Amino acid sequence: MWQPPDGGEKWFCGECGSAMFGSNPRHPESIGIRMGTFDDDPVIRPSVRQYVAFAAPWEPLPDDGLPRFPESRHAPGAHQI
Numbered sequence: 001m002w003q004p005p006d007g008g009e010k011w012f013c014g015e016c017g018s019a020m021f022g023s024n025p026r027h028p029e030s031i032g033i034r035m036g037t038f039d040d041d042p043v044i045r046p047s048v049r050q051y052v053a054f055a056a057p058w059e060p061l062p063d064d065g066l067p068r069f070p071e072s073r074h075a076p077g078a079h080q081i
Helices: none
Strands: 010-012 019-023 031-033
Touching: none
Parallel strands: none
Antiparallel strands: 010 019, 019 031
8 A cells, every 4th residue: 555645545455566545534534446456357346437538539438318417526516527
């Protein structure tokens, strides 16, 4: 685990060093789990899409009805698009 002085915890695999998940102390109700950590279907599904303004043009966002935000949903003045 690593925690920068002004940020949340970031957890890594003890064997290969891959990022596993992270947290943000300003938003303790959620954690970010890296999808590469799963071997099988995790059964849970996304509840929001963030940073869609930076989506790769070659990978279309699915039309799944989830709320979309251009950047962080927690950013000051954040609005759904």
